[in-house]
Amino acid sequence: MAEAPATSNGVVRDSTELVSDKKGWLSKRTQFTYRWKPAWFVIKETQLLYGENEKAVQKKISLLGAHVKEVDGNEMTFTWTITPKGGKRTFFLKANSESEQREWIQAICDALVKSSTGHASTTCTVQ
Known part of the structure; x- marks a missing residue:
């Protein structure tokens, strides 16, 4: 029988825990005030999870069938959009x-x- 993997502090992790592909800080434009706010993002399988910090990643964006598009413009430097399928x-x-x-x-x-x-x-097309 295989053992569950342990972390460096000896805590046993659930082997079904999703492994993160990429994580880090990005700015996200708020939905109603359109201000830029820093948020911690993590890609786990087909979900883009985000929150106020590394420990508060509670919101998610489904990436399956999502439309990703780069945005041009002075205020939009290094900006892109994600529109979930059917979103x-x-x-x-x-x-x-x-x-x-x-x-x-x-x-x-x-x-x-x-x-x-x-x-x-599945193909990924950035426009």
């Missing part, structure tokens, strides 16, 4: 640099490609 809300995210933006968009695409193994073909 009525578009999420505006902003990185601190072009390379960080590219890394996040690539990680989102990679998560979608990984999730498509054994399922219908």
